Amino acid sequence: MSLKCECGEKASFILFEHNPDKLIPICEQCLNKQIEMLGEVNLDFYEINDPHFLNILIEEVNKQFKWHDVMLKRLYKQIKKMKEVSK
Numbered sequence: 001m002s003l004k005c006e007c008g009e010k011a012s013f014i015l016f017e018h019n020p021d022k023l024i025p026i027c028e029q030c031l032n033k034q035i036e037m038l039g040e041v042n043l044d045f046y047e048i049n050d051p052h053f054l055n056i057l058i059e060e061v062n063k064q065f066k067w068h069d070v071m072l073k074r075l076y077k078q079i080k081k082m083k084e085v086s087k
Helices: 028-038 053-086
Strands: 013-017 022-026 044-047
Touching: 013 028, 013 053, 022 028, 044 053
Parallel strands: none
Antiparallel strands: 013 022, 013 044
């Protein structure tokens, strides 16, 4: 099974988009358009044929999960403080 880009071509890369977090299969031509618009340093993308692709992708997704966990804990802490102040 091969992944398809939104344009219908075979995807060569996975784009890890943030806001909202999602993984997007993307072909080289569409990726190049994204790089032109946003700049390569602003994009997280991974070549599907890279032998370490899955390991790298899992590490990056786990980093994002950890970031969300930290933000959620900060939010809970802030809510707790607000409740204590309002008592």
